[in-house]
Amino acid sequence: MTASSNRFHVRGVFWRQFLVFAxxxxxxWTEPIxxxxxxxxxxxxxPGRRGVMRNLKAIKPGxxxxxxxxxxxxxxxxxxxxxxxxxxxxxxxxxxDWEFVGWQHFETxxxxxxxxxxxxxxxxxxxxxxxxxxxxxxxxxxxRAPEVDPQTHAFEETRKSDKVQIEFxxxxxxxxxxxxHAVRDGGVVAIQGDRVTPGLSDVTATVFGRATRLPAGPFxxxxxxxxxxxxxxxxxxxxxxxxxxxxxxIRVPAIRNREEAFSEAVAxxxxxxxxVLRASWYQWFMFxxxxx
Amino acid sequence: MNAVRDCPEGKWFPSRHRFAxxxxxxxxxxxxxxxxxxxxxxxxxxxxxxxxxxxxxxVAIWFYVTLTCxxxxxxxxxxxxxxxLIAALAVQIVTGSISAMGSVRANHLxxxxxxxxxxxxxxxxxxxxxxxxxxxxxxxxxxxVAVNAIAWLVMIALRNSVRELEQRCGT
Numbered sequence: 001m002t003a004s005s006n007r008f009h010v011r012g013v014f015w016r017q018f019l020v021f022a023x024x025x026x027x028x029w030t031e032p033i034x035x036x037x038x039x040x041x042x043x044x045x046x047p048g049r050r051g052v053m054r055n056l057k058a059i060k061p062g063x064x065x066x067x068x069x070x071x072x073x074x075x076x077x078x079x080x081x082x083x084x085x086x087x088x089x090x091x092x093x094x095x096x097d098w099e100f101v102g103w104q105h106f107e108t109x110x111x112x113x114x115x116x117x118x119x120x121x122x123x124x125x126x127x128x129x130x131x132x133x134x135x136x137x138x139x140x141x142x143x144r145a146p147e148v149d150p151q152t153h154a155f156e157e158t159r160k161s162d163k164v165q166i167e168f169x170x171x172x173x174x175x176x177x178x179x180x181h182a183v184r185d186g187g188v189v190a191i192q193g194d195r196v197t198p199g200l201s202d203v204t205a206t207v208f209g210r211a212t213r214l215p216a217g218p219f220x221x222x223x224x225x226x227x228x229x230x231x232x233x234x235x236x237x238x239x240x241x242x243x244x245x246x247x248x249x250i251r252v253p254a255i256r257n258r259e260e261a262f263s264e265a266v267a268x269x270x271x272x273x274x275x276v277l278r279a280s281w282y283q284w285f286m287f288x289x290x291x292x
Numbered sequence: 293m294n295a296v297r298d299c300p301e302g303k304w305f306p307s308r309h310r311f312a313x314x315x316x317x318x319x320x321x322x323x324x325x326x327x328x329x330x331x332x333x334x335x336x337x338x339x340x341x342x343x344x345x346x347x348x349x350x351v352a353i354w355f356y357v358t359l360t361c362x363x364x365x366x367x368x369x370x371x372x373x374x375x376x377l378i379a380a381l382a383v384q385i386v387t388g389s390i391s392a393m394g395s396v397r398a399n400h401l402x403x404x405x406x407x408x409x410x411x412x413x414x415x416x417x418x419x420x421x422x423x424x425x426x427x428x429x430x431x432x433x434x435x436x437v438a439v440n441a442i443a444w445l446v447m448i449a450l451r452n453s454v455r456e457l458e459q460r461c462g463t
Contacts, residue, residue, distance in 0.1 A: 027387075027401055027404055028401075031352070032348065033384075097336060239345035240345070
Protein backbone atom coordinates (compact mmCIF):
# COMPACT_ATOMS: atom_id res chain seq x y z
CA MET A 1 0.00 0.00 0.00
CA THR A 2 1.40 3.45 -0.89
CA ALA A 3 1.85 6.26 1.62
CA SER A 4 -0.95 8.29 0.03
CA SER A 5 -3.41 5.38 0.15
CA ASN A 6 -2.40 4.76 3.79
CA ARG A 7 -3.61 8.27 4.60
CA PHE A 8 -7.16 7.26 3.73
CA HIS A 9 -7.03 3.86 5.41
CA VAL A 10 -9.38 3.63 8.41
CA ARG A 11 -6.39 4.07 10.75
CA GLY A 12 -4.76 6.64 8.46
CA VAL A 13 -3.90 10.20 9.39
CA PHE A 14 -6.51 11.75 7.05
CA TRP A 15 -9.40 10.84 9.38
CA ARG A 16 -7.62 12.33 12.40
CA GLN A 17 -7.05 15.57 10.50
CA PHE A 18 -10.60 15.51 9.20
CA LEU A 19 -11.94 15.11 12.74
CA VAL A 20 -9.97 18.15 13.93
CA PHE A 21 -11.40 20.10 10.98
CA ALA A 22 -14.93 18.94 11.88
CA UNK A 23 -14.55 19.93 15.54
CA UNK A 24 -13.52 23.43 14.47
CA UNK A 25 -16.30 23.80 11.90
CA UNK A 26 -19.40 21.75 12.74
CA UNK A 27 -21.76 23.66 15.08
CA UNK A 28 -22.79 21.66 18.16
CA TRP A 29 -26.46 21.57 17.15
CA THR A 30 -25.68 19.82 13.82
CA GLU A 31 -23.36 17.23 15.45
CA PRO A 32 -26.09 14.57 15.90
CA ILE A 33 -26.87 14.71 12.15
CA UNK A 34 -23.21 14.56 11.14
CA UNK A 35 -22.29 11.78 13.57
CA UNK A 36 -25.31 9.68 12.59
CA UNK A 37 -24.11 9.73 8.96
CA UNK A 38 -20.43 9.07 9.69
CA UNK A 39 -21.16 6.24 12.13
CA UNK A 40 -23.16 4.65 9.31
CA UNK A 41 -20.30 5.11 6.83
CA UNK A 42 -17.84 3.45 9.21
CA UNK A 43 -20.04 0.36 9.18
CA UNK A 44 -18.43 -0.22 5.78
CA UNK A 45 -15.17 -0.95 7.63
CA UNK A 46 -15.47 -4.75 7.44
CA PRO A 47 -12.75 -5.94 9.87
CA GLY A 48 -13.80 -3.48 12.58
CA ARG A 49 -17.49 -4.28 12.17
CA ARG A 50 -16.90 -8.02 12.27
CA GLY A 51 -14.63 -7.71 15.34
CA VAL A 52 -17.29 -5.76 17.24
CA MET A 53 -20.06 -8.15 16.17
CA ARG A 54 -18.08 -11.22 17.27
CA ASN A 55 -17.38 -9.65 20.65
CA LEU A 56 -21.06 -8.78 20.99
CA LYS A 57 -21.91 -12.39 20.27
CA ALA A 58 -19.79 -13.34 23.31
CA ILE A 59 -21.27 -10.65 25.55
CA LYS A 60 -24.84 -11.41 24.46
CA PRO A 61 -24.98 -15.11 23.65
CA GLY A 62 -27.90 -16.20 21.51
CA UNK A 63 -28.22 -12.80 19.81
CA UNK A 64 -28.79 -12.74 16.06
CA UNK A 65 -26.38 -11.28 13.51
CA UNK A 66 -28.95 -8.67 12.48
CA UNK A 67 -29.42 -7.48 16.07
CA UNK A 68 -25.66 -7.32 16.54
CA UNK A 69 -25.34 -5.32 13.32
CA UNK A 70 -27.55 -2.61 14.79
CA UNK A 71 -25.71 -2.90 18.11
CA UNK A 72 -22.49 -2.45 16.16
CA UNK A 73 -23.90 0.81 14.79
CA UNK A 74 -24.49 1.93 18.38
CA UNK A 75 -20.86 1.09 19.24
CA UNK A 76 -19.65 3.16 16.26
CA UNK A 77 -22.03 5.99 17.21
CA UNK A 78 -20.63 6.09 20.76
CA UNK A 79 -17.08 5.84 19.45
CA UNK A 80 -17.63 8.82 17.15
CA UNK A 81 -19.00 10.94 20.02
CA UNK A 82 -16.11 9.91 22.28
CA UNK A 83 -13.51 10.73 19.62
CA UNK A 84 -15.26 14.06 19.06
CA UNK A 85 -15.19 14.87 22.79
CA UNK A 86 -11.49 14.00 22.97
CA UNK A 87 -10.54 16.22 20.04
CA UNK A 88 -12.79 19.02 21.29
CA UNK A 89 -10.97 18.90 24.60
CA UNK A 90 -7.57 18.97 22.88
CA UNK A 91 -8.44 21.76 20.46
CA UNK A 92 -10.89 23.91 22.43
CA UNK A 93 -10.31 22.78 26.05
CA UNK A 94 -14.01 21.98 26.46
CA UNK A 95 -14.47 19.42 29.24
CA UNK A 96 -17.54 17.19 29.55
CA ASP A 97 -19.65 16.58 32.66
CA TRP A 98 -18.47 13.84 35.00
CA GLU A 99 -20.05 11.44 37.45
CA PHE A 100 -17.98 9.44 39.93
CA VAL A 101 -18.81 6.00 41.25
CA GLY A 102 -16.53 4.22 43.73
CA TRP A 103 -14.81 7.44 44.77
CA GLN A 104 -13.43 5.77 47.92
CA HIS A 105 -11.35 3.47 45.70
CA PHE A 106 -10.03 6.45 43.75
CA GLU A 107 -9.00 8.09 47.04
CA THR A 108 -7.37 4.83 48.15
CA UNK A 109 -5.29 4.90 44.99
CA UNK A 110 -4.17 8.46 45.67
CA UNK A 111 -3.15 7.54 49.22
CA UNK A 112 -1.38 4.34 48.24
CA UNK A 113 1.51 6.03 46.40
CA UNK A 114 2.51 4.05 43.33
CA UNK A 115 -0.25 2.08 41.64
CA UNK A 116 -1.33 0.45 38.40
CA UNK A 117 -4.53 1.75 36.87
CA UNK A 118 -6.06 -0.99 34.77
CA UNK A 119 -8.70 0.01 32.30
CA UNK A 120 -10.37 -1.09 29.07
CA UNK A 121 -10.93 0.33 25.57
CA UNK A 122 -13.82 2.52 26.70
CA UNK A 123 -14.39 6.25 27.05
CA UNK A 124 -11.47 8.53 26.38
CA UNK A 125 -7.91 8.20 27.64
CA UNK A 126 -7.21 11.91 27.26
CA UNK A 127 -10.31 13.08 29.08
CA UNK A 128 -9.67 10.57 31.85
CA UNK A 129 -6.06 11.71 32.19
CA UNK A 130 -7.11 15.35 32.36
CA UNK A 131 -9.63 14.51 35.08
CA UNK A 132 -6.98 12.56 36.94
CA UNK A 133 -4.55 15.48 36.73
CA UNK A 134 -7.24 17.81 38.11
CA UNK A 135 -7.88 15.55 41.10
CA UNK A 136 -4.45 14.19 41.92
CA UNK A 137 -0.84 15.23 42.39
CA UNK A 138 0.46 11.85 41.28
CA UNK A 139 2.41 11.54 38.06
CA UNK A 140 0.52 9.50 35.48
CA UNK A 141 2.11 7.41 32.76
CA UNK A 142 -0.18 5.97 30.12
CA UNK A 143 0.87 2.88 28.22
CA ARG A 144 -0.76 2.33 24.87
CA ALA A 145 -0.30 0.41 21.66
CA PRO A 146 1.47 2.47 18.99
CA GLU A 147 -0.49 3.69 15.96
CA VAL A 148 -0.15 1.34 13.00
CA ASP A 149 0.33 4.17 10.52
CA PRO A 150 3.55 6.22 11.04
CA GLN A 151 1.89 9.47 9.90
CA THR A 152 -0.96 8.93 12.37
CA HIS A 153 1.61 8.19 15.06
CA ALA A 154 3.43 11.45 14.31
CA PHE A 155 0.13 13.36 14.27
CA GLU A 156 -0.84 11.98 17.69
CA GLU A 157 2.65 12.71 19.07
CA THR A 158 2.23 16.42 18.34
CA ARG A 159 -1.09 16.46 20.16
CA LYS A 160 -0.09 14.64 23.33
CA SER A 161 -1.50 15.97 26.58
CA ASP A 162 1.00 17.89 28.69
CA LYS A 163 -0.58 16.52 31.85
CA VAL A 164 0.46 12.92 31.27
CA GLN A 165 3.42 10.95 30.00
CA ILE A 166 2.57 8.53 27.19
CA GLU A 167 4.65 5.43 26.53
CA PHE A 168 4.15 3.09 23.60
CA UNK A 169 4.52 -0.59 24.36
CA UNK A 170 6.96 -1.48 21.59
CA UNK A 171 10.15 -2.33 23.50
CA UNK A 172 8.80 -4.48 26.31
CA UNK A 173 11.99 -4.94 28.36
CA UNK A 174 13.12 -1.29 28.51
CA UNK A 175 9.60 -0.07 29.13
CA UNK A 176 9.01 -2.56 31.95
CA UNK A 177 12.00 -1.20 33.88
CA UNK A 178 10.91 2.41 33.34
CA UNK A 179 7.41 1.60 34.53
CA UNK A 180 8.69 -0.25 37.56
CA HIS A 181 10.75 2.79 38.58
CA ALA A 182 7.76 5.06 37.97
CA VAL A 183 5.48 3.00 40.23
CA ARG A 184 8.16 2.77 42.94
CA ASP A 185 8.54 6.55 42.78
CA GLY A 186 4.82 6.98 43.54
CA GLY A 187 3.52 7.33 40.00
CA VAL A 188 0.41 5.79 38.49
CA VAL A 189 0.80 3.63 35.40
CA ALA A 190 -2.38 3.37 33.31
CA ILE A 191 -2.68 0.30 31.09
CA GLN A 192 -5.51 -1.07 28.97
CA GLY A 193 -5.99 -4.63 30.12
CA ASP A 194 -8.51 -5.97 27.63
CA ARG A 195 -6.38 -6.44 24.52
CA VAL A 196 -3.12 -8.29 23.91
CA THR A 197 -0.54 -6.47 21.81
CA PRO A 198 1.26 -8.93 19.49
CA GLY A 199 4.73 -9.81 20.78
CA LEU A 200 3.98 -9.06 24.42
CA SER A 201 3.36 -11.69 27.10
CA ASP A 202 -0.18 -12.70 27.99
CA VAL A 203 -2.17 -14.72 30.50
CA THR A 204 -5.18 -16.96 29.95
CA ALA A 205 -8.50 -15.85 31.38
CA THR A 206 -12.19 -16.65 31.00
CA VAL A 207 -14.28 -13.71 29.84
CA PHE A 208 -17.98 -14.25 29.11
CA GLY A 209 -17.43 -17.99 29.31
CA ARG A 210 -14.75 -17.92 26.59
CA ALA A 211 -11.11 -18.72 27.10
CA THR A 212 -9.23 -15.60 26.09
CA ARG A 213 -5.82 -13.99 26.50
CA LEU A 214 -5.23 -10.80 28.47
CA PRO A 215 -1.99 -8.82 28.84
CA ALA A 216 0.30 -10.19 31.57
CA GLY A 217 2.25 -6.91 31.90
CA PRO A 218 0.04 -5.16 34.48
CA PHE A 219 0.06 -8.20 36.77
CA UNK A 220 3.82 -8.70 36.45
CA UNK A 221 4.37 -5.00 37.17
CA UNK A 222 2.08 -5.14 40.22
CA UNK A 223 3.97 -8.16 41.52
CA UNK A 224 7.41 -6.64 40.97
CA UNK A 225 6.49 -3.21 42.37
CA UNK A 226 4.32 -4.70 45.15
CA UNK A 227 1.70 -2.16 44.17
CA UNK A 228 -2.06 -2.65 43.91
CA UNK A 229 -3.97 -2.79 40.63
CA UNK A 230 -6.90 -0.35 40.49
CA UNK A 231 -9.54 -1.32 37.91
CA UNK A 232 -11.06 1.89 36.59
CA UNK A 233 -13.42 2.50 33.69
CA UNK A 234 -14.58 5.60 31.87
CA UNK A 235 -18.11 5.09 30.60
CA UNK A 236 -19.86 7.51 28.26
CA UNK A 237 -23.34 8.15 29.72
CA UNK A 238 -24.71 10.57 27.18
CA UNK A 239 -23.82 13.65 25.20
CA UNK A 240 -20.76 15.20 26.85
CA UNK A 241 -21.35 13.15 29.98
CA UNK A 242 -18.92 10.52 31.31
CA UNK A 243 -18.82 8.34 34.39
CA UNK A 244 -15.66 7.25 36.15
CA UNK A 245 -16.18 3.85 37.75
CA UNK A 246 -13.46 2.92 40.24
CA UNK A 247 -13.47 -0.67 41.54
CA UNK A 248 -11.92 -2.34 44.54
CA UNK A 249 -8.12 -2.70 44.20
CA ILE A 250 -6.64 -6.06 43.22
CA ARG A 251 -3.45 -7.29 44.88
CA VAL A 252 -1.01 -9.70 43.27
CA PRO A 253 0.79 -11.75 45.94
CA ALA A 254 4.59 -11.78 45.66
CA ILE A 255 5.10 -15.55 45.65
CA ARG A 256 7.50 -17.79 43.72
CA ASN A 257 4.79 -19.44 41.61
CA ARG A 258 3.93 -16.80 39.03
CA GLU A 259 0.97 -18.72 37.55
CA GLU A 260 -0.67 -19.10 40.94
CA ALA A 261 -0.03 -15.47 41.87
CA PHE A 262 -1.57 -14.22 38.65
CA SER A 263 -4.56 -16.53 38.39
CA GLU A 264 -6.60 -15.01 41.22
CA ALA A 265 -5.80 -11.43 40.21
CA VAL A 266 -6.60 -12.11 36.55
CA ALA A 267 -9.90 -13.75 37.50
CA UNK A 268 -10.86 -10.67 39.57
CA UNK A 269 -9.96 -8.35 36.70
CA UNK A 270 -11.93 -10.50 34.24
CA UNK A 271 -14.91 -10.34 36.61
CA UNK A 272 -14.80 -6.51 36.82
CA UNK A 273 -14.39 -6.30 33.05
CA UNK A 274 -17.41 -8.54 32.50
CA UNK A 275 -19.55 -6.51 34.91
CA VAL A 276 -18.78 -3.23 33.17
CA LEU A 277 -19.05 -4.64 29.64
CA ARG A 278 -22.34 -6.37 30.36
CA ALA A 279 -23.87 -3.03 31.36
CA SER A 280 -22.03 -0.88 28.80
CA TRP A 281 -21.41 -3.19 25.81
CA TYR A 282 -22.31 -0.33 23.46
CA GLN A 283 -19.06 1.41 24.14
CA TRP A 284 -16.47 -1.27 24.21
CA PHE A 285 -14.23 0.11 21.50
CA MET A 286 -12.57 -3.20 20.76
CA PHE A 287 -12.46 -3.53 16.99
CA UNK A 288 -10.61 -6.85 16.99
CA UNK A 289 -12.09 -10.08 18.19
CA UNK A 290 -11.04 -11.02 21.73
CA UNK A 291 -7.80 -13.02 21.58
CA UNK A 292 -8.32 -16.77 21.95
CA MET B 293 -11.84 24.63 33.82
CA ASN B 294 -15.20 26.35 34.37
CA ALA B 295 -17.16 23.73 36.27
CA VAL B 296 -19.14 23.20 39.47
CA ARG B 297 -18.78 20.22 41.79
CA ASP B 298 -21.58 18.39 43.55
CA CYS B 299 -24.22 20.92 42.55
CA PRO B 300 -27.03 19.16 40.60
CA GLU B 301 -28.74 22.55 40.12
CA GLY B 302 -25.89 23.42 37.77
CA LYS B 303 -27.45 21.23 35.09
CA TRP B 304 -30.10 23.90 34.52
CA PHE B 305 -27.84 26.93 34.48
CA PRO B 306 -28.73 29.15 31.50
CA SER B 307 -25.00 29.41 30.66
CA ARG B 308 -25.01 25.75 29.63
CA HIS B 309 -27.37 26.56 26.76
CA ARG B 310 -26.71 28.14 23.37
CA PHE B 311 -30.04 29.56 22.16
CA ALA B 312 -31.96 32.26 24.03
CA UNK B 313 -35.16 30.22 24.10
CA UNK B 314 -33.33 27.29 25.71
CA UNK B 315 -31.61 29.64 28.15
CA UNK B 316 -34.97 31.08 29.14
CA UNK B 317 -36.45 27.60 29.57
CA UNK B 318 -33.44 26.63 31.73
CA UNK B 319 -33.85 29.80 33.81
CA UNK B 320 -37.50 28.93 34.53
CA UNK B 321 -36.66 25.27 35.18
CA UNK B 322 -33.90 26.22 37.61
CA UNK B 323 -36.53 27.73 39.92
CA UNK B 324 -37.96 24.26 40.53
CA UNK B 325 -36.25 21.76 42.83
CA UNK B 326 -33.70 19.33 41.38
CA UNK B 327 -33.67 15.76 42.69
CA UNK B 328 -30.41 15.02 44.56
CA UNK B 329 -28.21 12.33 42.96
CA UNK B 330 -27.99 9.20 45.08
CA UNK B 331 -26.68 6.88 42.36
CA UNK B 332 -23.24 8.51 42.20
CA UNK B 333 -20.66 9.68 44.77
CA UNK B 334 -19.81 13.02 43.16
CA UNK B 335 -20.64 15.03 40.06
CA UNK B 336 -18.77 17.67 38.09
CA UNK B 337 -20.84 19.91 35.84
CA UNK B 338 -19.05 21.84 33.15
CA UNK B 339 -20.32 25.33 32.32
CA UNK B 340 -20.20 25.74 28.56
CA UNK B 341 -22.89 27.02 26.16
CA UNK B 342 -23.25 23.77 24.19
CA UNK B 343 -23.56 21.35 27.09
CA UNK B 344 -27.30 20.78 27.11
CA UNK B 345 -28.10 17.47 25.42
CA UNK B 346 -31.82 18.28 25.41
CA UNK B 347 -31.25 21.57 23.58
CA UNK B 348 -28.79 20.10 21.07
CA UNK B 349 -30.94 17.13 20.11
CA UNK B 350 -34.11 19.25 19.95
CA VAL B 351 -32.51 21.82 17.63
CA ALA B 352 -30.82 19.11 15.52
CA ILE B 353 -34.06 17.17 15.01
CA TRP B 354 -36.10 20.32 14.31
CA PHE B 355 -33.54 21.64 11.82
CA TYR B 356 -33.16 18.24 10.13
CA VAL B 357 -36.92 17.60 9.84
CA THR B 358 -37.50 21.12 8.48
CA LEU B 359 -34.74 20.74 5.88
CA THR B 360 -36.04 17.29 4.91
CA CYS B 361 -39.52 18.78 4.32
CA UNK B 362 -38.07 21.54 2.13
CA UNK B 363 -36.05 19.08 0.06
CA UNK B 364 -39.03 16.70 -0.26
CA UNK B 365 -41.15 19.64 -1.46
CA UNK B 366 -38.86 20.36 -4.42
CA UNK B 367 -38.24 16.71 -5.39
CA UNK B 368 -40.45 14.76 -7.80
CA UNK B 369 -42.85 12.44 -5.93
CA UNK B 370 -40.86 9.31 -6.84
CA UNK B 371 -37.68 10.78 -5.32
CA UNK B 372 -39.25 12.07 -2.09
CA UNK B 373 -38.04 9.04 -0.17
CA UNK B 374 -34.43 10.19 -0.66
CA UNK B 375 -35.09 13.54 1.03
CA UNK B 376 -33.81 12.46 4.53
CA LEU B 377 -30.53 11.26 3.04
CA ILE B 378 -30.11 14.36 0.87
CA ALA B 379 -30.85 16.57 3.89
CA ALA B 380 -28.20 14.80 5.99
CA LEU B 381 -25.63 15.23 3.21
CA ALA B 382 -26.70 18.80 2.43
CA VAL B 383 -25.98 19.95 6.00
CA GLN B 384 -22.44 18.62 5.68
CA ILE B 385 -21.83 19.91 2.16
CA VAL B 386 -23.00 23.40 3.10
CA THR B 387 -20.97 23.35 6.36
CA GLY B 388 -17.90 22.10 4.48
CA SER B 389 -18.29 24.74 1.75
CA ILE B 390 -18.59 27.60 4.23
CA SER B 391 -15.67 26.18 6.21
CA ALA B 392 -13.49 26.18 3.11
CA MET B 393 -13.54 29.99 3.27
CA GLY B 394 -10.72 30.95 5.59
CA SER B 395 -7.98 29.12 7.46
CA VAL B 396 -8.36 25.35 7.90
CA ARG B 397 -6.96 25.57 11.45
CA ALA B 398 -9.27 28.39 12.58
CA ASN B 399 -12.37 27.98 14.72
CA HIS B 400 -15.39 28.71 12.49
CA LEU B 401 -18.12 27.34 14.75
CA UNK B 402 -19.92 30.63 15.35
CA UNK B 403 -19.67 31.78 11.73
CA UNK B 404 -20.91 28.43 10.38
CA UNK B 405 -23.78 28.31 12.84
CA UNK B 406 -24.91 31.81 11.79
CA UNK B 407 -24.54 30.94 8.10
CA UNK B 408 -26.57 27.73 8.38
CA UNK B 409 -29.36 29.48 10.25
CA UNK B 410 -29.22 32.42 7.85
CA UNK B 411 -29.63 30.13 4.85
CA UNK B 412 -32.46 28.30 6.58
CA UNK B 413 -34.27 31.58 7.32
CA UNK B 414 -33.97 32.57 3.63
CA UNK B 415 -35.26 29.13 2.56
CA UNK B 416 -38.11 29.35 5.10
CA UNK B 417 -39.12 32.80 3.87
CA UNK B 418 -39.36 31.39 0.34
CA UNK B 419 -41.24 28.21 1.30
CA UNK B 420 -43.63 30.23 3.49
CA UNK B 421 -44.89 31.88 0.29
CA UNK B 422 -45.38 28.59 -1.55
CA UNK B 423 -48.67 26.67 -1.79
CA UNK B 424 -48.86 23.25 -0.15
CA UNK B 425 -48.27 21.85 3.32
CA UNK B 426 -44.59 22.83 3.39
CA UNK B 427 -45.56 26.44 4.08
CA UNK B 428 -46.74 25.43 7.58
CA UNK B 429 -43.32 23.95 8.31
CA UNK B 430 -41.71 27.17 7.07
CA UNK B 431 -44.02 29.36 9.14
CA UNK B 432 -43.30 27.25 12.21
CA UNK B 433 -39.56 27.67 11.62
CA UNK B 434 -39.89 31.43 11.26
CA UNK B 435 -42.15 31.61 14.32
CA UNK B 436 -39.55 29.79 16.46
CA VAL B 437 -36.81 32.13 15.21
CA ALA B 438 -39.00 35.13 16.11
CA VAL B 439 -39.79 33.74 19.58
CA ASN B 440 -36.07 33.08 20.09
CA ALA B 441 -35.36 36.73 19.26
CA ILE B 442 -37.90 37.83 21.88
CA ALA B 443 -36.36 35.41 24.39
CA TRP B 444 -32.96 36.98 23.66
CA LEU B 445 -34.32 40.39 24.67
CA VAL B 446 -35.92 38.92 27.80
CA MET B 447 -32.64 37.24 28.77
CA ILE B 448 -30.79 40.54 28.43
CA ALA B 449 -33.27 42.03 30.90
CA LEU B 450 -32.78 39.04 33.22
CA ARG B 451 -28.98 38.99 33.08
CA ASN B 452 -28.53 40.06 36.72
CA SER B 453 -30.98 37.42 37.93
CA VAL B 454 -29.13 34.81 35.88
CA ARG B 455 -25.82 35.87 37.43
CA GLU B 456 -27.29 35.60 40.94
CA LEU B 457 -28.77 32.21 40.14
CA GLU B 458 -25.49 30.87 38.85
CA GLN B 459 -23.60 32.09 41.92
CA ARG B 460 -25.54 29.50 43.93
CA CYS B 461 -22.96 26.89 43.10
CA GLY B 462 -20.05 29.24 43.54
CA THR B 463 -19.27 29.83 39.85
